[in-house]
Amino acid sequence: MAVVPVELGGRSYQVRISANLLAEAAQHCIPLLRKNSVSIVTDANVAENWRETVEASFDRAAIATRWLILDPGESTKDWSGLEKVTDWLLAGQVERGDHVIALGGGVIGDLVGFAAAVLKRGCNFIQLPTSLLAQVDSSVGGKTAINTRTGKNLIGAFHQPSLVLADLSALGTLPDRQMRAGYAEILKYGVLGDRAFFDWLAANGTAVLARESDALERAVATSVEAKARIVAEDERETADRRALLNLGHTFGHALEAETGFSDRLLHGEAVALGMVLAARYSARIGLMPDAEAAQVARSVETAGLPGEIAALALDCDGQRLADHMLHDKKMDAGTLPFILLRGIGTAFVARDVDLADVAAFLDEQLRAH
Template sequence: MAVVPVKLGGRSYDVHIGPGLLADAAAHCAPLLRKRAVSIVTDANVAGHWREPVERSFAAGGIATRWLVLDPGESAKSWQGLATVVDWLLAGQVERGDHVVALGGGVIGDLVGFAAAILKRGCHFIQLPTSLLAQVDSSVGGKTAINTGAGKNLVGAFHQPSLVLADLSALGTLPGRQVRAGYAEVLKYGVLGDRAFFDWLADNGPRVIAGESEALEHAVATSVAAKARIVAEDERETADRRALLNLGHTFGHALEAETGFSDRLLHGEAVALGMVLAARYSARIGLMSADEAARVTAAVDAAGLPGEIAALGLDCDGRRLADHMLHDKKMDAGTLPFILLKGIGAAFVDRDVALADVAAFLDEQLRAH
């Protein structure tokens, strides 16, 4: 098992990475819990696999549990979903000193984390991420949010968990498409700031996707360590350091908005395609070579992730996609910073990108292939 510390002073916590952590969840969580029933929020898909072993672990530790099981899917990250969770926690008389447990993927973690952030002006929570995407990205760093009609993750709060248990055994229950979507976030860490890791993934990515234990633990631990370093340097994204984690997301969120935040395009798939677009746009304006951009595309293709915007069959033009970007939460003083590349492993924030030029570029991509 690997343990990666997230160093944030009084808000520091550890991320445990390895197999069997959910079956032994009580032992890890007990030091944080009070002598009260612990509230656990999950979704129906995750509950089918992991409610029984988690419940059994807490029962063996003498800890009672109460459960809220939500419908699966991105639609849970809504005002209605938030109200459901908050009302349920209030009905259970959850106090500020209690820990709420989020058992599930990124949707559950984001939703429960935001509920914990606002409940009685803030209570504690523990992340038990069950998807690869959640383990390497959304469970670490304290970003919590819901979606609105205006866009993705526009209403939320920074609220750090007290503990993260990333059980690699949970990944064996995921459909292949979900694993590949999570792998996009793993690949992102190589593309944005670690060329050696990108090269390692070029050789070992198939082993990671196949769930081979040694490769998987290395990939998850390396990704979490990279995010932990960035978060420690720029927790609330007030400098450009944490913004680098948004590589692929500005393009990706526009694509998610155009597809209705639905299963038509999973978040990780959107990030993968967004990285391809960021690399190609960087090459288009002379920041990186076309060969380097092609390597990013090849890595995405090799993982079985979408690498061509035209394949989505969107009924829109580049201007419409660029308009979605105007709702991006990173808008500042009327400008939208883009995360672009000077090469693999060399991401940076560019605040001088003209959306009209991005729209023209997207038009070219929509017509290509």
Template sequence: MAVIPVELAGRSYEVRVGGNLLADIVAQCGKLLRKSRVPIVTDSNVAAHWRDTVDGSLHAGGFEPRWLVLSPGESAKSWAGLEQVMDWLLAEEVERGDHVLALGGGVIGDLTGFAAAILKRGCGFIQLPTTLLAQVDSSVGGKTAINTAAGKNLVGAFHQPSLVLADLGALTTLPVREMRAGYAEVIKYGILGDRAFFDWCEANGADVVGGVVTAQDYAVTESVKAKARIVAEDERETTGMRALLNLGHTFGHALEAQTGFSERLLHGEGVALGMVLAARYSARQGYISHSDAERVAGAIGASGLPTEIAPLGLNCDGRALVAHMLHDKKMDAGTLPFVLLRAIGEAFLDRQVSLDDVGEFLDGQLQRR
């Protein structure tokens, strides 16, 4: 088992990566489980695979699991979903010193974490990520949020978990599409800041998606290490360092919004397309070569992820996509910084990007096949 500390000012927590962690949940959580009743938020897909395992571990340790099982999908990460979780936690008499378990992917982690952040002005929570995307990205770093009609993750809080248990066994239950979506966040760490890891992903990406445990272990561990370093340096995204983790997200969130945050485009697929667009726009601006931009696209496409917009059939123009970007959380004094590339493995924030030029660029991308 790999143990990665997330070192923050005055506090820290661990991310543990390994097998059979959910079956050993009582020993892993230790004193964080301070009362006999343990509240767990999950969705019906995850519950079908892992409820019995978690139940067995908790019962064997003398605990009583209490379950809130939500409908799966992005729609749960909403005002209505938040209200449902909050009402349930209050009915369960969860106290500020308790820990709520978030068992699931990014939706469950974000929603439960935000509920924990505001319940009685803040209670504890433990992340039990069951998707590759959640294990390498959303479960680490304390960003919690819900979506609104105006856009994705616009209402939320920074609220760090007390512990993250990334059980690699959970990945065996994922459909290949979900594995690919998670892999987008793995290769992101190579593209934005680690050329050697990008090279490793080029050579081993198919093994990660295909279920080779040693490759998955390395990919998750190295991704968490990279994110932990960045979060420790810039927990609340004030210096610009943590903003680099948004590589692909400005373009990707616009595509997600245009598809109605639906199953047409999973978040990881949006990030993958967004990274391709960020690389191509970096080439348009003269920061990297067109051949490097297409190398990024090729590495992403080799895992089965999308690299072109046209197949989505969006029926919009570049200006419509830019309009979605105006709701981006990174907007500052009327300008929107973009995470672009000076090289593969070297991302930076460009604060001088013309949104009109982005619109023209996207018009061209919408025509590519």
């Protein structure tokens, strides 16, 4: 088992990475629990595959489980979803010192984490991420949020979990498309700050996507270690360090908004295409070689992820996509910072990007290929 500490002083916690952690969930969680019962929130798809396993673990430990099963998908992560979760937790008399368990992908983790952040001004929670994207990204670092009509993740809070159990066995039931979407976030860590890891993925990415145990554990652990280092340095994204984790997200969120935050374009797919666009735009304005931008695109397309906007068949122009960016939560004093690249492994925050030029660039991409 790989154990990655997230060093945040009195709020430090561990990310434990191994197979069969859901079957052993109770023994990992018991040291944090104050009662002989625990509240677990999940979605219908995850419940079908993993409720019995998790429930059996707590049954063996004589801990009763209380379940809330939500509809799967991004649409659950909204005001009504938050109301449903908080009302259910209050009905269950969850106290500030209790731990709520989030069992699922990024939607469940974000929603339950935000509910825990605001319930009685903050209770505790444990992340049991079941998707690759959640294991390497959203379950680590304390960002919790819901979506609104205005945009994605605009209402939220920083609220760290007490423990993260990343069970690699759970990825065995993950659809291949979701596996590829999670791989986009793994690839992101190489592109933004670790050329050696990017090169390792070029040689071993197929094994990761095939869920080969050694390659998968190394890819997940390396990604979590990278994120843990950045979070420890800049937990609340008040400096530029944590902002680097948004590589691909500004372009990606605009594409998600244009596709209605739907299954037409998964978050990881949007991030993958966003990274390609960030690399191409960086090359366009002379920051990185065209050849390296092409390498980023190849790494995305080789993984079966979208590398061209044109393939989405969007009914919009570049200006409309740029307008979506104005609702980005990273807007600061009327300007939008972009994460751009000086090369693979060398990302930085650019605060002088002309959105009109970005719109023109996106027009070019919409017409390409």
